[in-house]
Amino acid sequence: MTLDTKKPPHCAGCGIALQSEEQEKPGYVPASSLNKEEAVCRRCFRIKNYNETSNVAVDQDEFLKLLGGISSTDSLVVHIVDLFDFQGSLISGLQRFVGQNPVLLVVNKIDLFPPVTNWNRLRNWVQKQAREEGLKVADVVLCSARRNIGFDRVVEAVNAYRQGRDVYVVGATNVGKSTLINRLISDYSDLERELTVSRYPGTTLDAVHIPLDDGKSIIDTPGIVYAWRMSEIVPRKxxxxxxxxxxxxxxxxxxxxxxxxxxxxxxxxxxxxxxxxxxxxxxxxxxxxxxxxxxxxxxxxxxxxxxxxxxxxxxxxxxxxxxxxxxxxxxxxxxxxxxxxxxxxxxxxxxxxxxxxxxxxxxxxxxxxxxxxx
Incomplete structure (x- = not known):
């Protein structure tokens, strides 16, 4: 791989620009690893191998700027929400960012509900709640990325609504975005690449572009940090x-x-x-x-x-x-x-x-x- 010297390499896990000068700042990697293909920053390495993390914050304005660019693209927007924390993880203002692009609402973590749950009734509940929050959705798909439940329906829905376009994946922190994208990568691409997956909020720090076999990309955006969620304020332990x-x-x-x-x-x-x-x-x-x-x-x-x-x-x-x-x-x-x-x-x-x-x-x-x- 030939690196563009005008543009720093980015972490293959979280997407942040890599640097080897300051260990306490985001994107640090030893100088010997800086130009390696598929290099990962120290933070991602520790999360993946030792389940450790560090206090790294990314400016919220950058998150919103990134979302604001979606409206000028021709894309499918996949919005992942956490069924356990539906109102806490739904991006209610998403409609003004996506423009005319269709939104596929993927509702993750259905494995937390009993198998006897009436899934059609639950899906109707989700549609009604999203509508009340001002979000228009093309479709709703229920799944569990962790347990690989319903993922075939997610892939079918992405196929139906993508129509050869890029796919933007958006969501709040810790809703299962990276886990789901890793499954999409295995279905759409031959890349042997895995995003950093962690229980800690804010694992993805910058937009990660994953090229697909048809020349388009899956774009994993940083998780929106919502301070109104209990998971954002409790001690990490x-x-x-x-x-x-x-x-x-x-x-x-x-x-x-x-x-x-x-x-x-x-x-x-x-x-x-x-x-x-x-x-x-x-x-x-x-x-x-x-x-x-x-x-x-x-x-x-x-x-x-x-x-x-x-x-x-x-x-x-x-x-x-x-x-x-x-x-x-x-x-x-x-x-x-x-x-x-x-x-x-x-x-x-x-x-x-x-x-x-x-x-x-x-x-x-x-x-x-x-x-x-x-």
Whole structure:
């Protein structure tokens, strides 16, 4: 491979421009490896081989500038979202960036839902939620990149809508973009190339162009970092507890008014008013839920935060954003749930209605939505 001396080589894993001068900056690679074909930066090497990472930030304006260029192209836009964190990972403003290009919405991580799930009903739910967020989609495909479930349908949809064009892949951090692209590469290209895949947000740092056999490209864009997602603010050592990697096991609690549920030290759910009813909590099995009376909740948190109530651990809570209270009114005879971005959701029984307070770190998206199981 002949390198263009006017343009620095780029990491084959994350796409960042390579440099050998400053070890603490993005794209560092030893000088001896700088001009190697398919070279990877030190950060990608450590993520892939040792599951390590480093605190590297890329300017958010650069992300938006990159997305803004899509409208001037003739491309298929594949938007990957995380079904577990749908409202947290959907790029609601994507429509203004893509222009007239079709958008294929790929909904990843369906392996977290039970096999008996009504997938047609779930697909309809996704379409309705996307429409309410202002996103027009040509089609919706459900899949699990990790488990290779439904991937044949993703390839069929890409074939149907690509029509010989480039493919831009966009999404928030940690929704499974790189895992999915690696599968697309194996189907569309003979390249022996693999993008860096990690549980850590922001693994891809710049646009990565992967040439296809027909002369077009798959363009993997950097993940948009949304600070309203719990996964963006927890200590990295707690991500394994926060992000489920096996089917959810909903926990149902029969609560009277004036009772509280703590989800570790990440959030608190207060049932303020309403008849005795059930609330079903859908979060990672790596998190522990504690129930108490509302009158004891403040004292319980003060005494056990970071220990019995964890994660985060006590030494990390001083750096954690203070909680903000959100009051939500669940209407009677509706199927609604409380959604906490990056953490999960709590489904109300839906018969008599309820008033609830949700305490979550400041800035985290908390909202009422139509039940995903409705």
């Amino acid at each position: 707690d991500l394994a507890s926060l992000l489920p990697d096996k089917p959810l096991k909903p926990m149902t609690y029969q609560l009277n008014a004036q009772q509280t549920l703590f989800i570790g030290a990440l959030a608190r759910f207060d049932f303020i008013e309403g008849e005795r009813q059930s609330f079903t909590v859908n979060v990672s099995s790596g998190l522990t839920i504690h129930r108490t009376k509302l009158e004891r909740a403040d004292d319980l948190y003060a005494q056990h935060r970071g220990e019995m109530l964890s994660p985060p651990a006590k030494e990390d809570l001083d750096e954690f954003p203070a909680w903000t209270r959100h009051r939500l009114r669940i209407a009677p005879n509706t199927k609604q749930e409380v959604f906490i971005s990056g953490l999960g959701w709590i489904q109300a029984s839906g018969k008599t209605g309820a008033v609830v307070d949700v305490h979550a770190p400041k800035g985290i998206k908390v909202m009422l939505r139509e039940s995903i199981h409705s």
